[in-house]
Amino acid sequence: MKRVYAKEELCLNCRLCEVYCKTAHSHSKDIVTAYKKEEPAPSARLRVSGDNHLSVAINCRHCENPKCVEACITGAMTKDKATGIVYVNESKCIGCMSCLAVCPFGCIQTGSFAVKCDLCRETGEPACVKNCPNRALVYTALGGEQE
Amino acid sequence: MSVNYIPRRFDIVRDNERCVQCGCCVRQCSNECHYFAEGGKIVLADASACVACHRCVDLCPTSALSIQKHVCDYRENANWAPQYQQEICRQAQTGGVLLSGMGTPKPYPIYWDKMLLNASQVTNPSIDPLREPMEIRTILGRKPRQLEVDAAGNPLGEMPPQIILETPIIFSAMSFGSISLNAQKSLAMAAKNLGTLFNTGEGGLHPDLSDYTDYAVVQVASGRFGVHKDYLENARMIEIKIGQGAKPGIGGHLPGEKVNVEVSNARMIPEGSDAISPAPHHDIYSIEDLRQLIWSLKQATQGKKPVSVKIAAVHNVAAIVSGCARAGADIIAIDGFRGGTGAAPTRIRDNVGIPIELALAAADARLRDEGIRSEVSLLAAGSFRCSADIVKAIALGADACYCASAPLIAMGCHMCQTCHTGKCNWGIATQRPELTKRLNPDIMHERVENLIHAWNHEIKEMMGGMGINSIDSLRGNRLMLRGIGLSEKELQILGIKHAGE
Structure with missing residues (x-):
């Protein structure tokens, strides 16, 4: 099956995947509303671990x-x-x-x-992968290295 | 705390209604302008170190940030402009030479903007490049004075080595050291896919680029960094770098902190040592000496590689170009004073050299007058901002144009002019691993290719409008240019007529 693979050598630690994951799993689908207005507050389903030198987005396998x-x-x-x-x-x-x-x-x-993580099964395209600014996340059936 | 005599240059404006405190800006700013406060609940900014690189602006997911010019008026003075006062304060503090990155920002005349292109009307047909073939293939190298063929039409005698490019745009020299390996690799990948060349600068060739050597111009500069047998033999073209448009007459200095193990291997110098390129080549004090080096490089490569000589556009450029041609150069690159750099003394960058438009026109005219124009290819360098600049350069006599700043902008550069600090937030002009990984060659080579594809299309459109279907018919075709708002002398040097003539 297709999974999300994280390439730590390209991960910027910007954590935009968390932002877009949280928004994709909100009611409003709007970043500002999702963060500031929604009750209960939506949460990101993946998290970036590490710092600017070495970081990686950890998500469900x-x-x-x-x-x-x-x-x-x-x-x-x-x-x-x-x-x-x-x-x-x-x-x-x-x-x-x-x-x-x-x-x-x-x-x-x-x-x-x-x-x-539900791999954004309603839209079919994981929001974290779609919005990663450095293609550090890939959505593939081949596995991270072979991609 | 010591008093800083210089007001900050920018303000970071945060729309607190839109900011969601995700902290992306905090983690992305290598100048450490943004920071968390109140235990991580809010994000604040101190703009004193802001260089307006827009990394935070472009990555902010809610577009909550903008950068504005910080207004702090001085008493009006047409002579002592704030810039000079601030530079004096900076030097009073540091005692050092002022350094800058990228090309000069001074408002010198830009002659590209004072030349207009022609188009066909009634008396000759324009050509639609979408329906008819349009040739922009460019061939660089020394051409024989005449072509001799036998009765069967086979050429007699040896043809000097030629380089076939699929576009008149090639990427100018940027060394690994001044830019990151990822940036250089992006250009190398783009050059391969576009059928053009990238240039290693004087930083040697990193082993990771071994797949791209057929598209590499390798430089032999005054420091001779990284020059060895394989370096010369694997390249497509060898370039002797005499000067650089942004800093004519002076050498280079890559500070030791940028010479990490990778840079040290590519340059063949000890790790952590300053890489200093002398101002002149100490074996070239004359045209005769240049001839010897050109000859040596051709001998070293069995005459299979064209040898280029790159000079900065200076006052006697036409005579120097003529000398280089007679010294045996196959290709001569002229770099105008608006050309970019990773680091140059500000005074040199902003005051030395002449514009590429005038230098190119003068050199082309001189070579034609002497009847040796066809013996060399001329490359123009020194700031081409769009495809129209390239078309005008070719009409002034260039065979092809060296572009670097434009591809860098395609890769994220925002012209913040602080390349020399090594803190490039876009991962271009830095060797810090946490910054260089921000530039993913898989993304950036596509962006550079898109840019050149777009320019190629535009060049074809403009040529078609003029009724020209081959770039060879545009080369040196100054009748396609008209000056606007130029003096008699400027028109004479450019060799063009005024609009309306």
């Missing part, structure tokens, strides 16, 4: 056999059979954060429910 899906006690965490995307059904999630405890990559954030 959408594992073949996801631990988070196994650990979910309500069946809210689902792996879409057709696309392979692992996503949270917000109406079922009770926020127990069992998924967070088992994720080997630390890709689940806390909130009123578990917050994680």
Whole structure:
């Protein structure tokens, strides 16, 4: 399946991926409104770790056999059979954060429910990749290095 | 705290209604103008170190930032303009020579803007380049005085080495050291895809560029940095750099802090040592000496590489060009005083040399008068801002034009003129790894190619309008130019008529 791969040698630590992720997962889809007005405040599903010298955007690997899906006690965490995307059904999630405890990559954030990357499955094009100013994020089925 | 006698140059204006405190500006500004306050809740800015490079403006996701000129009036004085007062204060503080980057910003006349192009009407047809073939292929190199062929039409005698370019635009010399490897690689990739040349400057050739040597002009400059057998043999053309338009008559100085391990390997000098290019070549004190170096370089490469001589446009440029041609140069590059630089003493940059338009016209006329114009190709350099400047240069007699500032602008340069500080926020004029990675060659070579493609189209449009379908018919065709607002003397030097004549 196509995944988002981060190239740390090109990552600027600008963290615009976080900004655009948060906006893409807001109601208004407007950056200023998403940050300043919306309640509950939307949150970014990936985070950039590091500093200006070495940084990388860490996001969900959408594992073949996801631990988070196994650990979910309500069946809210689902792996879409057709696309392979692992996503949270917000109406079922009770926020127990069992998924967070088992994720080997630390890709689940806390909130009123578990917050994680859904590869922007509604639009089909991850907002982080689309808006990365230095093509440090690539969306490919080939893997980061072969791209 | 010592008193700073110089007011800041810019204000950073933040629209707090739009700023979402994401901190992108804080992390991107290498001059450390932006900072978090109140425990990361708000972002503030101190513009005293702002150079107006627009990195923060362009990356701000909400367009909340703008840079404005800081207004701080001095008492009016037509003689002691604020700039001179500030420069005096800077020198009073540092005791040093003032340095600047990029070409001179002084309002000297720009003759490109005082020349107009012709177009066909009624008496001869204009040509539509979208429907009819239009040739901008350019061939550089010494041409034989006459072509001898046998009865079957096969050429007799040896043809000197020629370089075929798919555009009359080539990228001028910028060394690895003055610009980042990523910037140089972007130009190399673009040169390969466009069918033109890039120029290593005097910084040697980095091993990462080994795929692009067929498109490389390698320089032999007064410091002889990085010159060795493979460097000469793998290149497409060898250029002896005598001078640079932005700083005629003086050498170069790459400070030791920019000489990291990569730069040191490419230049073949110790890491951390200053790379100093002497003002003259100490083996060239005359045209006869130049002839020896040209001959040596041709011997070293079995006569397979054209040898170019690059000189700065100075007062006696026509005679010097004639001398270079007679010394055996295949190609002569003339660099006008508006040309760019990574670092030059401000006084030199702003006061020494002459405009490329006049130098080119004078050199071309002199070579034609002496009947040796066809023996050399002329390259013009020194600030081409758009395709019309290139068309005018070719009509004045240039074979091709060296462009550097325009491709740099395509890669993000905003002409902040602080290349010499090594803090280029766009990853161009710096060797700091956290800054150079900001320039992704995969993106930037596309932008440079787009620019040159666009200019190629425009050049064809303008040629078509004039009823010319081959750039060879435009070369030195000064009847296609008319001056506007120029004196009799200027027209005479440019060799063109006034508009209306």
